[in-house]
Amino acid sequence: MIAGLVKWYHDGLQNHHRRFDSYSPCHFNMQKQTLSLFLLRLTLGAIFVGHGAVKLFLQRSETTEYFSRLGFPSANLFAVGIGVLELACGTLLIVGLLTRVIAALFAAEMLVAFFTAELPHGFTPGTQLTIVLFVVSLSLTLLGSGNWSLDSYYWKQKRERLEKRDRL
Template identity: 35%
Template sequence: MLRDQLDQRAPVMLALIRIMSGLLFLAHGTQKFLWFPAGERAGSGWAFADPAAVAGIVELTAGTLIALGLFTRPAAFLASGTMAGAFFIGHLPHGFWPVNNMGDAAILYCFIFLYFVFAGPGSFSLDAARTSLQRR
């Protein structure tokens, strides 16, 4: 009985995780390009020679799309690959263990976004609304 209730709420929880991870990912991009929130990386996206600037563009665009649930699967695929690259290029050279090389967030984002590629957006998404309109 409890399992049935939990199973019924799974699409809502998937949507909640999608929205929150998209917004958190977006915040990395806004920090790099919009100086918000203030911090060590604020404004660093405008140095286009820096590979982090490319990541910032993906964070802005894919983070927005994932949070809205619009083109979720391709946006999540791009974000997942970007975070895999960020780990191997930016973190792994500083040591093998993610907890020591500060790459744990990149790995976690990578696998959460990879999950969205397979699971889709869940409920409360613009993808679901588009599909509903197309069926009419």
């Protein structure tokens, strides 16, 4: 199963490394796609870093109380765990490291938030944000990190090493 996930992750990144003539329409579309994915990663990562920092450093007791009211066991553990997840993984998302895995975690978090915290209270402005964060997370899970990322750099370096080894 892990090997399958690694292959899926690697295959998705391969699509971002095609080379096009710099004057072709495909080249400009790749630039737009790269910029779009970068902006999505940057925005989503910054939102989660901010939310994680608030949960960990500014409102830990309020967050713990909130998780307790929602019926989560070990509410303090959940508050700290979600805060760490959002802060650390948001930072990794900004730099584009393990983008698909992290975006999938955020999509799962937003699904849980939607069904436990938002849906019981009806459609509120908070619900709208949860839905948008879920859709952006799902999009990054499916599309990957784009060329301006550490993921892209890593796979490019790995591919070059393999090509160099194959030439020997």
